[in-house]
Amino acid sequence: MLAEDRLNTIVSMVQQAGSVTVPELADALGVTASTIRRDLQTLDRAHRIAKVHGGATSLERAHVTRDLTISERSDLHNDDKERICARAAALVEPESFVYIDSGSTTLRLIEHLPHLESVTYVTDSVLHAQHLAVRGMRAVVLGGELKPETEALVGPDALATLDRYNFNCGFWGSNGIAAEQGFTTPDIEEAQVKRISMRHTAKRFVISDASKFGMVAPVKFADFRDATVITAGEVPAKYRAMDNVITV
């Protein structure tokens, strides 16, 4: 088995289960724990998974709960995520100019995006841009200051660049989704980028699993009515009925 394949297998296992332990991986792949640890280190650096004491968890699990233990292990509705991304990717039309927000959910989206020559993708994340470019897509990056934690670009340069663009459609992640408080995120600078990028986009989509409904993060970046939510899973009845919520 190729080392590369092993890495990919680990990523799938982590994403499917939400979290796995080192011995589990070692056993499943027929290598020692040392090798697994090294693999996890590699994948962590590549932002494919989050390495934690005892094993690894998927990215958003580590992002939402700063708690870095393996103790609680629940299924992360990963099938949901896949379906959400597949549905969202199908909305990209030929000849369009598409905005991709930073974040782990939109990173997953990239794997589903169509390889159309005529489509240009613009993003505020250097990580996303690299993934797009490696997959052979036309990738444009906003300028600005690079935030090390999220690999996202913020500041006046990012905003100034956005002012020159107008997108056919765009995809954003959101930490909180609530009818009254709208779409919210923890970081004030990233919120600005989200807000301005939405203002320049015709068709706006927020992609998120059902767990974000009813949650509120510190900074609002859009009203609930400003975007269509693409989601899956146990959506509260209140939201399920709304006409800008698509449940797949």
Added chain:
Amino acid sequence: MLAEDRLNTIVSMVQQAGSVTVPELADALGVTASTIRRDLQTLDRAHRIAKVHGGATSLERAHVTRDLTISERSDLHNDDKERICARAAALVEPESFVYIDSGSTTLRLIEHLPHLESVTYVTDSVLHAQHLAVRGMRAVVLGGELKPETEALVGPDALATLDRYNFNCGFWGSNGIAAEQGFTTPDIEEAQVKRISMRHTAKRFVISDASKFGMVAPVKFADFRDATVITAGEVPAKYRAMDNVITV
């Protein structure tokens, strides 16, 4: 069997299986591992497959090791490069606004740069920005289209951003250094970025090992007198005597 057919066969095998090892291919095609490796190199350069340690995978699966290995590829003139970078890094003063060009030599430079709170680094390379950010430096990225091969940003957005900046000092790499033809590079778009960034910089430094002297690449981005060259090793006598060449 024609070499061309063999290449096509490899591509189909890779795409069908997802990944294959070098011995598998050598066995299936009746040639030695050396030939397979050469083929994989060719196909990798043509972006038809992704060459990885041990074999090859289809492009879709590749994104794990690839992102990192492209970057960290070191070369021959190691000792010289270290000295050049150390010397160059010492030129960065507190309170300054510094431009870092893309390229492998300038990437090495980043490891030597001082961790001054008051210094902001600007670069046209997402890779360089990531390294700067990881090391805790303030990193700003130009906007623009991302070239997959070099991870550099080019195009009107990059140039427009540069027009708003004025740097105290900057460091560039160069593929060719010649008294008459000046500093040259193979890529016309990257040459533009180099040219404009130089125009907005007070103290300009080209860092390069001695092997580039006398070489001429297709596109010129500056006159020989426009920058001070920091170099090491066997510099031709003609250049060694010049007052804008520093040999360490």
Added chain:
DNA sequence: GCTTGTGTGCGCGTTTATGCGCGTTAGATT
């Protein structure tokens, strides 16, 4: 017929991946 160029195989020194041992560290238990 001779030269030139390209593709292939082989040998060899170098790099990379993996497993193992050991001292250290982080969570869990009491």
Added chain:
DNA sequence: AATCTAACGCGCATAAACGCGCACACAAGC
């Protein structure tokens, strides 16, 4: 808070994979 146990990171050894230079074979062109 003290203690215990499992996980961890690091260094080292080994084996596989790698890249490079060279030699040879074959084809095309002068």
